[in-house]
Amino acid sequence: MTTASARGDVEIERRLQAVGGRKRVKAVLRTLAIDLVHPYAREYLSDRDRDKLSTMVREPIDAATDAAIDALAEGLASALDDADPRLLARVDVVRARATLGID
Numbered sequence: 001m002t003t004a005s006a007r008g009d010v011e012i013e014r015r016l017q018a019v020g021g022r023k024r025v026k027a028v029l030r031t032l033a034i035d036l037v038h039p040y041a042r043e044y045l046s047d048r049d050r051d052k053l054s055t056m057v058r059e060p061i062d063a064a065t066d067a068a069i070d071a072l073a074e075g076l077a078s079a080l081d082d083a084d085p086r087l088l089a090r091v092d093v094v095r096a097r098a099t100l101g102i103d
Contacts, residue, residue: 012073012080021072026065033057033064 016022034041034053041050080088097103 009073009077012076016069016073022065022069025068025072026061029061029064029068030054030057033061 034050034057037053037057038045041053045053
């Protein structure tokens with residue numbers, strides 16, 4: 001891994017945390033898992049049964065979340081390594097302007 005790649009990985013990890021990436025992916029996967037197990041769980045199961053169902057799918061969701069985040073971070077790092085430097089420079093300018101509140 002080059003120094004630029006290492007910086008990109010750190011930046012991706014930082015952005016994942018900043019935008020709540022893990023929490024967002026986990027929420028989508030939880031909804032999908034529950035729909036796969038019981039498509040109408042929200043409408044027809046009691047609160048207690050929905051809680052049991054959520055507990056039942058927790059481990060597979062955690063594993064899938066980790067795998068999805070790892071794959072996404074790795075894919076983005078690779079894409080950034082191969083990206084047009086001029087595009088990356090423009091993205092950096094836009095990001096900096098947004099951070100400073102300049103639009």
